[in-house]
Amino acid sequence: MRITAAKVIVCCPGRNFITLKIDTDAGIYGLGDATLNGRELAVATYLEQYCIPALIGKDPRNTEDIWHYFYRGVYWKRGAVTMTAVSAIDLALWDIKGKALNTPLYNLLGGKSRERILVYAHATGKNLQQTIDDVGRKVEQSFQAVRVQSGVAGLAKIYGVAKDGRSYEPAQKGMPAEEVWDTSKYLNSVPQVFEKVREAFGHDLHLLHDVHHRCTPIEAARLAKSLEPYHLFWLEDPVSGELQEGLRLLRQHSTTPIAIGEVFNTVYDYTALITEQLIDYIRMPLVHGGGITHLLKVAAFASIYHIQTGFHGATDLSPVNLAASIHFDLAISNFGIQEYMPHQEVVHEVFKINYRFDSGFLQINEAPGIGVDIDEEKARDYPYQTACLPVNRKADGTMYYW
Numbered sequence: 001m002r003i004t005a006a007k008v009i010v011c012c013p014g015r016n017f018i019t020l021k022i023d024t025d026a027g028i029y030g031l032g033d034a035t036l037n038g039r040e041l042a043v044a045t046y047l048e049q050y051c052i053p054a055l056i057g058k059d060p061r062n063t064e065d066i067w068h069y070f071y072r073g074v075y076w077k078r079g080a081v082t083m084t085a086v087s088a089i090d091l092a093l094w095d096i097k098g099k100a101l102n103t104p105l106y107n108l109l110g111g112k113s114r115e116r117i118l119v120y121a122h123a124t125g126k127n128l129q130q131t132i133d134d135v136g137r138k139v140e141q142s143f144q145a146v147r148v149q150s151g152v153a154g155l156a157k158i159y160g161v162a163k164d165g166r167s168y169e170p171a172q173k174g175m176p177a178e179e180v181w182d183t184s185k186y187l188n189s190v191p192q193v194f195e196k197v198r199e200a201f202g203h204d205l206h207l208l209h210d211v212h213h214r215c216t217p218i219e220a221a222r223l224a225k226s227l228e229p230y231h232l233f234w235l236e237d238p239v240s241g242e243l244q245e246g247l248r249l250l251r252q253h254s255t256t257p258i259a260i261g262e263v264f265n266t267v268y269d270y271t272a273l274i275t276e277q278l279i280d281y282i283r284m285p286l287v288h289g290g291g292i293t294h295l296l297k298v299a300a301f302a303s304i305y306h307i308q309t310g311f312h313g314a315t316d317l318s319p320v321n322l323a324a325s326i327h328f329d330l331a332i333s334n335f336g337i338q339e340y341m342p343h344q345e346v347v348h349e350v351f352k353i354n355y356r357f358d359s360g361f362l363q364i365n366e367a368p369g370i371g372v373d374i375d376e377e378k379a380r381d382y383p384y385q386t387a388c389l390p391v392n393r394k395a396d397g398t399m400y401y402w
C-alpha cells in the first residue's frame, strides 16, 4: 500500500479545527486531528510545507518508521506545533491501518480492557450558587465525575467559567483578551467551593479541579493540602509544568492526586514527574503528544509507576482526537478517566462521529479505524476565523500564566 496524496482541511464550525487527510492507492484514507488552539495555521503550514511532500510514496502501515522519520528525522525537535503535526500524521496512519484490516482501532492496541470509559464533565458558575446548580445538572445527566470551576469574588473573569451559560470556549476572535489574576483571592476561595459541593452532593461523586498552571509550588502545596478533606479525584496543572522538580515540594505536603500534561508534547516533558511519582495522571492528549505511536510508549512507561491516563478532551480538540482517545482508553490497562466536553451540534455537521455518551460513560461503535469521518463540502461552509487564547496579568500588571 502507498500514500498517494494528503491534504489539510481547515474549518470553523463554531470553532477552528485542522484535520489531516491521507489518501492511499488502496482507496482507503485516514484522518488525523491537527488542531492547536490559537495556533492552528502554524500546524497547517508545517504539515503542508514540510510533511506532506515527504509522505507521498511511503507505506502507511509503517507507523513506527514514519513516526521516527518526522521526529528523529527533524533537527528542530519537540514543541507543540511540530508534535501536533507528527500526531496528526500518526493518527491518520493508524486510522488507515484499522480500515485496511477492517477492525476498530482498539483491536490494534490490545483489544478491549473495558466495554466503556468513565468520563468527567465540566461544571462552572460565576458564583458559588451557580456552580452548585451546574454540578447538580451534571449529576442529573448521570455524570459520575465533575470538574468544578467557580468564579472568584473580585475577579472579573477567570479560567474555566463560561459566559452566560454558554459552553466554555476560551479562544476568542481577534487578538488575545486580557484577564486579571489574584492568587490570594483564588486560594482563599477554592476550598470553600469544594466544602459546599461536598455538603450538597456527598462523598461518592468524583470531583476534579483545574488550577490551570497558576500557582507557585508552595502555593500549590497549600491549595492541595487545603483540599484534602474533600478528597478530589485530581487537582490539575497546579503549577506551570516546565519546572518538573517543582512538584516535589507539593508532593511533600499533600496526598491530593495530581494530573499534569495537557500542554506537554513528548515523554521528555514527563520523565521526572513519572520516575519520581510526582503525579498520578498523565493528561498529554493524542493530538498534541505524538499520536498513538508515542502515547502507547508513554502510557506503558507511566503504568510501571502506577500512574494512569486522564486525557485532555476539551472542545478545542476535534472529534477525530476524541474518538481515537476512546479507542486508546478502551484498550490500555492504566486508563484513569477521560475528559468529555461535548462539542457544539454544529461541529457534528462536519464531523460524523461514532461515539455516544451514556450514563456517565462514553462508548464507541465497531466502525473500522478511528471511525470518524469528515464532510469536506460542509467544512467549506465554515471558513477559518482567527481566534486567540486570552493572556493573564496579575493585578499589578505583571504578565502571568493563563
Ligand code: CS2
Residues within 6 Å of the ligand: 037, 170, 210, 212, 262, 312, 313, 314, 316, 339, 389
Ligand atoms: C483546560 C482546557 O480542559 C482543560 O483542562 O485546561 O480548557 C484548556 O484551557 C484549553 O484546551 C486551551 O485551549
Ligand code: MG
Residues within 6 Å of the ligand: 210, 212, 236, 237, 262
Ligand atoms: Mg486543563
